[in-house]
Amino acid sequence: MNPLVPVSTDPGRTSASHRFQRLSVETGIRLALILAIFVVFAASAEDFLSPGNLYSILSQFALLGLITAALGVTMIAGEFDLSVGAMVSVSAVITLKVSDAYSPIVGLLAGIATGALVGVFNGILVAFLRLSSLVVTVGTLVLLTGIAYQIANNSVVSYDNFDVSSAVDDPIAQILSARSLITIGILVLLGLMLRFLRGGRYLYAVGGNRAAAFAMGLPVDRTIVLSMTASATLAALAGGLLAFSLLGASPTTGGSLLLQGASAAMLGGIALSGGVGTATGMALGALTLTALNSGLSLQGVSSALIALINGLVLLIVIVLNARNLGTVNGLLVRMSRPLHSFRGRTENSNGR
Amino acid sequence: MSALTSTPTAETPPGRLTAVRSFFTDSIRANPQGTTVRAAAVVVLLLGIIAIPGFATLNNFKGLLASVSLIGIAAAGMAIITISGNFFMLSMGATTAVSTIVFATTLSLGLLPAIIITVAVGTVVGLLQGLVIGGWGANPIIVTIAAASIILGAGELWSGGLTIFGDGDPSSLNAVLFDILPVQVLVFFAVVILIHFVIQKSPFGRQIRLIGSNRDTAEFAGLPVKRTVIIGYVIAAACAAMAGVLLGAEAGQGNLGLGAEFDFDVISAVLVGGVVVTGGKGTVLDAAVGAVFIGMVGNLLIVGGQSFALQTVIKGVIVIVAVSAAALLARRKGKR
Numbered sequence: 105m106n107p108l109v110p111v112s113t114d115p116g117r118t119s120a121s122h123r124f125q126r127l128s129v130e131t132g133i134r135l136a137l138i139l140a141i142f143v144v145f146a147a148s149a150e151d152f153l154s155p156g157n158l159y160s161i162l163s164q165f166a167l168l169g170l171i172t173a174a175l176g177v178t179m180i181a182g183e184f185d186l187s188v189g190a191m192v193s194v195s196a197v198i199t200l201k202v203s204d205a206y207s208p209i210v211g212l213l214a215g216i217a218t219g220a221l222v223g224v225f226n227g228i229l230v231a232f233l234r235l236s237s238l239v240v241t242v243g244t245l246v247l248l249t250g251i252a253y254q255i256a257n258n259s260v261v262s263y264d265n266f267d268v269s270s271a272v273d274d275p276i277a278q279i280l281s282a283r284s285l286i287t288i289g290i291l292v293l294l295g296l297m298l299r300f301l302r303g304g305r306y307l308y309a310v311g312g313n314r315a316a317a318f319a320m321g322l323p324v325d326r327t328i329v330l331s332m333t334a335s336a337t338l339a340a341l342a343g344g345l346l347a348f349s350l351l352g353a354s355p356t357t358g359g360s361l362l363l364q365g366a367s368a369a370m371l372g373g374i375a376l377s378g379g380v381g382t383a384t385g386m387a388l389g390a391l392t393l394t395a396l397n398s399g400l401s402l403q404g405v406s407s408a409l410i411a412l413i414n415g416l417v418l419l420i421v422i423v424l425n426a427r428n429l430g431t432v433n434g435l436l437v438r439m440s441r442p443l444h445s446f447r448g449r450t451e452n453s454n455g456r
Numbered sequence: 457m458s459a460l461t462s463t464p465t466a467e468t469p470p471g472r473l474t475a476v477r478s479f480f481t482d483s484i485r486a487n488p489q490g491t492t493v494r495a496a497a498v499v500v501l502l503l504g505i506i507a508i509p510g511f512a513t514l515n516n517f518k519g520l521l522a523s524v525s526l527i528g529i530a531a532a533g534m535a536i537i538t539i540s541g542n543f544f545m546l547s548m549g550a551t552t553a554v555s556t557i558v559f560a561t562t563l564s565l566g567l568l569p570a571i572i573i574t575v576a577v578g579t580v581v582g583l584l585q586g587l588v589i590g591g592w593g594a595n596p597i598i599v600t601i602a603a604a605s606i607i608l609g610a611g612e613l614w615s616g617g618l619t620i621f622g623d624g625d626p627s628s629l630n631a632v633l634f635d636i637l638p639v640q641v642l643v644f645f646a647v648v649i650l651i652h653f654v655i656q657k658s659p660f661g662r663q664i665r666l667i668g669s670n671r672d673t674a675e676f677a678g679l680p681v682k683r684t685v686i687i688g689y690v691i692a693a694a695c696a697a698m699a700g701v702l703l704g705a706e707a708g709q710g711n712l713g714l715g716a717e718f719d720f721d722v723i724s725a726v727l728v729g730g731v732v733v734t735g736g737k738g739t740v741l742d743a744a745v746g747a748v749f750i751g752m753v754g755n756l757l758i759v760g761g762q763s764f765a766l767q768t769v770i771k772g773v774i775v776i777v778a779v780s781a782a783a784l785l786a787r788r789k790g791k792r
Contacts, residue, residue, distance in 0.1 A: 184597065229776070229780060233780055233783040233784065233787070234783060234787070235779055235780070235783050236543075236733045236734065238543055238544065238597065238733060239727060239733045239779050240776070240779070242544075242720060242723050242724065242727065242775065243724075243727075243772055243775035243776035243779060244772065244776070245720055245772070246720050246724055246768060246771050246772035246775055247768075247769060247771075247772025247773060247775075247776065248772070249720075249768055249772070250765050250766070250767070250768030250769030250770070250771065250772055251765075251769055253763075253764060253765035253768060254763070254765035254766065254769060257765075258763070258764065258765060360605075362601065363601050363602070363604070363605050366598060366601055367602075370598065376595050376597075376598060406612075406613070407612075408608075408609045408612035408613050408617065409609060409613060410609075411605050411608060411609035411612070412605065412606050412609025412610055412613065413609075414605055414609075415602045415603065415604070415605030415606035415607075415609060416602070416606060418598065418601065418602035418605070419588070419599065419602040419603070419606065422588075422594045422595055422598045422599055422602065423588060423592060423594050425594075425595075426592055426593050426594035426595065427592070427593065
């Protein structure tokens with residue numbers, strides 16, 4: 105027998121050592137991919153590695169990193185949050201409105217609190233009514249879009265407190281900013297929680313094999329509520345910070361973030377079937393995508409072509425992932441077995 | 457309207473025609489959400505007629521049905537995807553938007569060629585997604601999110617981000633037959649009835665439903681699962697393209713902004729109508745009723761002087777309440 109065959113293609117069931125090996129190899133591949141992007145673009149555009157451009161890459165990362173984390177925690181738990189983009193818009197609008205009336209701190213907290221509230225609501229519907237998170241979050245997406253239009257009164261909300269925008273956006277050590285530091289801090293925190301906290305481990309168990317997690321007596325419902333809450337809260341934080349940075353917000357602020365967040369999470373190796381993924385992966389996925397987009401726009405590629413390329417990237421990743429070709433072990437196992445003994449991803453993700 | 461609300465759902469047990477009461481209980485049991493939405497639609501209709509002045513006019517009904525038509529046509533396509541167990545097609549709005557451009561561009565060739573070319577382009581787009589999802593087994597949500605981005609990106613490259621004015625006369629698609637039936641509504645009814653019967657009565661439709669309710673069984677039974685799912689995507693994208701044709705004709709132009717918020721309106725219609733996201737349950741007619749119901753509520757709010765924002769909020773609330781109520785009902789049924 106090929107020694108690779110006993111390794112299950114369902115990553116939730118691999119043993120700890122296998123998982124560790126595989127993850128570190130995959131992290132290496134992701135780092136190599138980012139390195140390749142940096143080398144290619146640095147060679148073709150001299151501005152790519154300038155502090156100014158690195159700062160702009162990290163500013164975009166500050167937004168996308170949080171969205172990727174939001175989608176990532178729900179994907180690890182085996183759920184999916186379609187409402188992240190709308191949550192960003194609502195939180196951005198609320199943050200600016202409340203900041204204008206009270207103070208920026210209160211505004212940001214109000215935005216985040218709204219996110220937590222929406223997340224708990226999503227989570228309760230998903231966990232206790234056994235509803236698909238896709239269905240629930242379509243509902244909240246429409247609802248939140250309406251609320252954003254209502255609060256913004258069908259127009260753009262602006263806020264002319266330049267202290268706030270310089271507080272979140274002023275360069276720190278040339279390439280960083282408070283916004284990107286917050287995102288990096290949150291990703292580190294999330295990584296530690298996922299790895300070392302009991303609740304973090306439950307997330308993998310619930311996403312990897314929900315029936316087994318339930319049979320073992322794990323708090324499945326609570327874990328789902330927590331993951332949906334974390335998702336909406338992270339999206340709300342991203343929205344609030346974005347609003348401070350732009351000093352403006354509109355009901356369509358969060359528009360294209362779902363595509364980019366999903367692309368980054370998939371690039372980062374978060375499996376749609378649940379139970380797999382790390383904060384490192386989310387960070388690397390988000391960084392890869394922002395670096396790619398920044399490099400492309402430096403080359404003078406139009407925004408339409410960039411959108412098309414982003415879609416293609418996501419499509420390639422999902423096509424590889426669908427038959428487990430996206431992971432090193434999956435690829436090896438796949439090559440050592442006849443084609444027809446494997447089944448697509450859809451069957452796995454269909455049932456709850 | 458009454459023709460839609462009183463049509464019995466398929467597969468209610470025989471004998472239902474013997475007594476009116478058993479007809480109602482049977483249809484509630486067979487399709488609790490669908491029946492509830494139909495009842496709610498009638499209640500809202502009556503409420504509107506009585507309470508909102510300006511609602512019960514012929515012109516308003518024409519406008520209401522015309523505005524629902526595009527969503528309804530796309531919802532019929534979306535219902536196929538949902539019934540086949542592939543959740544949603546999130547590239548539908550993008551397909552509709554690009555179709556308005558294809559339609560406006562090809563209109564100089566004549567109306568019929570423009571319609572045929574636009575729908576053909578739509579079917580190709582659907583075929584490609586179907587191949588990746590049904591043939592290769594990739595996740596339907598992510599593939600269609602990616603497809604939406606590719607389609608819109610390609611559309612913007614093609615049009616240069618500009619509005620394209622058609623060089624031709626699409627006005628016969630905007631006509632009102634016999635002063636009462638807009639062509640759009642006629643297309644809506646035709647598409648819904650056609651697809652409804654295909655899904656309920658044809659072998660292909662039965663395969664779609666079986667794949668949705670139990671894919672493993674469908675595979676073991678030797679059904680052509682891949683081919684069926686692929687055809688489902690082709691039909692769904694063709695519906696989106698048809699909606700794009702009508703939208704382009706109505707606006708007199710092709711523009712990527714048209715149909716931007718389409719996806720979630722269509723999904724709302726499908727969910728509210730009682731098509732269940734886990735697959736296999738619900739009919740195309742349910743989705744159409746969902747579209748009419750949501751459109752009617754929105755119309756009531758507009759005629760009543762409310763804002764677009766409130767309309768969207770209410771739409772979201774309806775979706776959440778409908779799916780929650782359906783889940784609670786299903787749960788009670790399971791416990792019994």
